[in-house]
Amino acid sequence: MRRIGRRDIVAAILIALVTGAAFTSPPLQNLQGLSLDILTALRWKLIGDRRDPATSPVVVVAIDGETYETPPFKGSPTQTWTREIGRVLGSITEGGAKVIGFDVIFPSSIELSEIPFGDTSFGNRVRGFDRDYLIALRKLSDSGKLVLGEILSNDHPDRPDHAQQLAVKNNIRALNVHTDADDVIRRMPLSFPIAGQPVPTMAVELAARALDAKPETGPTGVTNLSGYAIPNTVPNTLTLNFRGMGRDIPAYSFADLRACVEKGDTEFFRRAFDGKIVLLGSILNFDDRKLTSMRLAGGYDGTPGSRCALPAPASTAQQALSAVAGVFVHATVVRNLLEHDAVTELGFPLRTILTIVFAAIITAAACLLAPTGAAVTWLGLTVAYAAVAVGTFTHAIALPLTEPVLAGLTALALMIGYRFVVADREERFLRQSFAFYLAPEVIDGMVASGKMPALGGEMRNITMFFSDLAGFSSIAEKMTPSELVALMNDYLSAMTDIIERHGGYVDKYIGDSIVAMFGAPADDPDHARNAVAAALQCRDRLEELNENHPAFHGRGLAHRIGLNSGEAVVGNIGSRRRFNYTVMSDTVNLASRLEGANKYFGTTIMASEMTVSQSRNAYTWRELDTVRVQGRDEPIKVYEPLAEKNQETQEQGIRAATYAKGLACWRTRDFAKAAALFESASGDDPPCRYFAKRARTLAANPPSADWTPVNTLEGK
Known part of the structure; x- marks a missing residue:
């Protein structure tokens, strides 16, 4: 290792x-x-499904190859099947079925045929052919036990013919599916907007009627059906759970059921359909086949149901299919909803x-x-x-x-x-590697002397620069890792360029924080003034990034900067085997505390009195307060830089003067007047609002006689 x-x-x-x-x-x-797809296949191969199809709450009445080969359907167009369909539906309903859904659509009627037949059309010759079928549809629809299907489309919608629509009134629901980019059905839609209102799809409508409930979609987009919150990652969909790969759903041949009606075996219909949800659909090999998440292991067109009147056709055992009949997709949705088993x-x-x-x-x-x-x-x-x-x-x-x-x-x-x-191959990149964590001056000295850096340090007068992004954790939570890395690279690069242009040296990055020093390793007698200039430009640069940079736009990034000047030990500090060019002293700690103190006053930059005095009157300052920071007993005065000397705006000058008067009243315990002064300038100025609130509090509850105007800051 x-x-x-x-x-x-x-x-x-x-x-x-x-x-x-x-x-x-x-x-x-x-x-x-x-x-x-892989999980569906592995679960089936490794675990399987031990459920008895007879316990399935949903069954399929299959228009299969046997139906097309059995009289009276053999050789007859499907438009002539309607009478027999009506008779079978009536027997299924009398057998106790809860609700019946159509996954087949009869878009035309034989009564509408315009084929010439003698001196009239064939349609006129068979006028009234669909009467019994339409009566059956009306009866079932009025009892709430029938739902016809349709295909919604802007270009080519597919609906039952007009007479059927009138017979069932509004009991028509969409059969549309949700297809992924690879043409595989893994999820199914729950509803479609029709006339501005969400209307459940066929499967959802059947489950809702069976449960005597209505699907309700909350403000979060989660649909609830009879206490079941339907899980979804794609809005308004259900992820299909093909637990039984289709074999958990019985399929009854329509031809056998029609023969059963002729036989008059009402007991068979009660045994097969009592309390069931029934879907009528085609399971022909060439019609309405769907690729689903069963495609890798293969799915099944149901399990053949028990027979009533006709002998079972001589056929080979069921084989797994890559594409299953569409009716079993709808049947799976119904079962997932009733059993609370969606993925x-x-x-x-x-x-x-x-x-x-x-x-x-x-x-x-x-x-x-x-x-x-x-x-x-x-x-x-x-x-x-x-x-x-x-x-x-x-x-x-x-x-x-x-x-x-x-x-x-x-x-x-x-x-x-x-x-x-x-x-x-570390040696090839030695110099480039050192350049990332050593100051250029240190590297130049190492190359010139031919010696590696050694432990040691010296006392220098420097200005420390600490910056940190405000509230960055909450912003980072909403970003992907790649977005976060890109954003931080752009931010740190922009800030580092400004610091180095002003002679500063970046000691380290701590997450989104920057620790830099001015005045070392290169000598700089104007280190305080340059540090303040860098801080002001960093403030302005972040505003530009927020406005113009696509990665920053809308994120509202803001940072806090703390500045402090004084004596510190700088040099190669660490162990004998590993060290960095860095800085140590109380000057460093105080700069860090001032960075955090900005959040109390709502300021962006805060500097100590030492930095103000060493900046050689190059800037206009506003004295903020006298504070006692955590870890220090001695109070210090803190300041905010407004602009370069004589470059402040008139508004900044008036506000600073008002703030100074309010601070003077504060220190003489005239809290009411202090509050009035701070409030008069508090518009968009956080420090004024902060002091106005404090002054109002003390005006209402005067402090004891030993009160001193020192603000003790509890946090870092």
Whole structure:
């Protein structure tokens, strides 16, 4: 196991973040669907489904090949089947079916045929042919036990013929499906907007009627049906759970049921359909076939139901099919809804985190182990994770599978490549490496002397610069890792360029914080003035980024800057084996406290009295307060830079003068007058509002006689 350095850790983190973010990004969204397909196949192959199809709450009446080969349907157009369909529907209803849905559409009637027949048309010759069928539809529709299907489309809608629409009134629902980019059905829509109102799809309507409930969609977009909050990652959809791969749903041949009606076996219809939801649909091999998440293992067109009148056709055993009949997709939705068994998919943030964690583990293994060992680790982790994912999928929870595995494999390759090209050829990049963490002056001295830097330090008068982004954690939570890295790179680069242009040296970055010093390692007698100039430009530059930079737009980033001048020890500080050019002293600590103190006053820049005195009257200042910061007993005066000397606006001058008068009244305990002065200038000025509130409080509740005008700040 090799030893790893800081650079290796940084590389590993970046590789994990990049690969994790890449494989869950929208361009690779098909991987999410592929995960569902693989999980469906693995669950079926490893665990299967032991449920008895007879217990299914939904059954299918199948217009199958047997129907087309059995009289009176053989050789007859489907428009002539309506009478028999009406008779079968009546028997199914009398058998106790809760509701019947049509996954077949009869868009025309034989009565509308205009084929010449003698001196008139064929349609006129058979006028009244559909009468019994339409009466049956009306009767079932009025009882709430029938729903016809339609296909919604702006270009080519497909609806039942006009007479059927009149017979069933408004009992028509959409059969449209939700198809992913790879033409696979993994989710189904829950409703469609019709006349400005959401109308449930066929499957949702059937389940709702069976439960005697109505689907309700809340403000969060979650649809609730009879107490079941339907999970979804794609709004207004249900993720299908093909737990039984179609074999958990009985399918009764329409030809046999028609013969059963002729036989008069009402008891068979009661046994088969009592309390069931019934879907009428085609299961022909050439009609309405759908690719679903069962495609990898193969699905089934149901399990043949018991027979009533006709002998079972001589056929081979059922075979798994890549595409199943569309009616079983709708039947699966109904069963998922009734059994609260729809698949719960993880949202984008959780999928990304899981993928990054998986990639990070593989990256760490590739960093520590030999390539062969790292590859074995990837394989072992993949098998273990797949087992966990299949286990959770048995409980209808889908973990991402392909994204972590592929991200881990890519991270493995990238980390091995990094080690080969970079980490094991360190000498080639010695100078470039030093340039990232040593000051240029230190590197120049090392090259000139031919010696490596040594431990040691000296006392110097410097100005410390601390900055930190306000509320950045809450903003970062709403960003992807790649967006966060890009944003921070742009921000830190912009601020660092300003600091270095003014002679400053960036000691370190701590997350979104910058620690810099002016006056070392290069001598600078104007270090305080340059530090203030850099702070003002950093403030202005961030405003420009917020307005003009696409990555910053709308995020409202703001930072706080603390400045303090004084004596400090600077030099190569650390252990004998590892050290950095850095700074140590109370001057550093106080600058850090002043950065945090900005949040009390609502200011962007706060400087100590020492920095003000050493800036050589180059700026106009506003004295903010006398404060006692955490970790120091001695109070200090703190100031805010307004502008370069004589460059302040008239408004800034008036506000500063009013603030000074209010501060004077505050210190003489005239709190009411102080509050009035601060309030008069408080418009868009946070320090005035802060002091006005404090003054009003003390005016209403005067302090004790030993009160001193020192503001003790509790936090950092």
